[in-house]
Amino acid sequence: MNAFSAKFKIYRLYLLSGLLFSACASNAPLGANQNKAVPEQKDKSTINQIAKADIDRMTDVEIRENTQSLRLLMLKxxxxxxxxxxxxxSVPAEKMIDWVFDGGAQHHFQFAEMNNLVMTDAIFLTFNPEYKGDRVLAFIVGLHTMLLKAHNDKTDFYFTDSIDPQRVYNVARNIEIAVWKLSNARDENGALYLLSNEINNQEKNLSFEREFGKMIGRTELYAIALAEKSQRLISRVVQNLATALFLPF
Structure with missing residues (x-):
């Protein structure tokens, strides 16, 4: 296992522990120092929520928070x-991001400039030396559509929904592979296709790694919780990120 892979494993364990600790800390007495509010669903109507089990609400939060991470990462x-x-x-990045994420009902994540590629095909396109289009768009659309596919192309969940925890777990591994490519894939001149983390004598910016780590941690924790709830086994895969292939989902 290379250094990058090992660092992600350690970070993921740290994140999972942090999430569990946060769950316990949420029972802190009123008046305790709690700067960040607990995320709330926009639709809190009784009729809507009565059709949701606890695992469905967890799914709502997981997909929503991962989508927010992708929006932030696209901006960065x-x-x-x-x-x-x-x-x-020519519009500002924020408007482009709103169009991509909020306009799904119109464009269905089918973009002609990307040959309508989605999921892992779009991620591969990001690092294709012959591709002349928007590599940020290809990378984020690939990740987002992959995440949606594992959730049956839905963002709102009810007790009638059935999600395969193996597919969700595989997406967590695929995000790891995609992030490794982002940090290591280079063109024929030795330049990275996309700049992300920055570490040099003047600057140390690991905010990309931290945000991707949150996504991986959320997705994996949700897959494990879902497997426990549905009493299904997850086949855990350990790969060398430098040679790993994307897993089916």
Whole structure:
């Protein structure tokens, strides 16, 4: 296992422990110092919530928080790679991101400039030396559509829904592989296709790694909780990220 893989494993264990600790800390007395509010569903109507089991509410939170992470990561990638945004539009990055994530009912994540590729095909396109389009768009759309697919292309869940924990677990592993490619894949001139983390004598920016780590931790924890709830086994896969293949989902 290379250093990058080992670092992700350690970070994921730290994150999972942190999530469990946070769950316990949520029972702190009123008046305790709690700066961040617990995420709330927009639709809190009794009729809506009565059709949801606890695991469904957990699914709602997991997909919503991962989507928020992807929005943030897309913005950060555009800030680090402004030439990619110019390939798609002249509007500010925030408007582009709103169009991508809020316009799914219109574009269905089918973009002609990406040959309508989604999921892992879109991620591969990001690192294709012959691709001249917006690599940030391809990377984020690939991750988002992969996440949606594992959740049966839904973002709102009820007790009638059935999600396969293995598919969700595999997505967590695939995010790891995609992030490794983001940090290591280079063009023929030795330059990274997309800039993300920055470590040098003047600057140390690991915010990308931290946000991706949150996504991996959330997705894996949800897959484990879902497996426990449904009494299904998860086949855990250990791969060398440098040579790993994307898992089916």
């Amino acid at each position: 990638l555009y800030k680090r790679n402004p030439q990619e945004l110019k390939k798609s539009t």
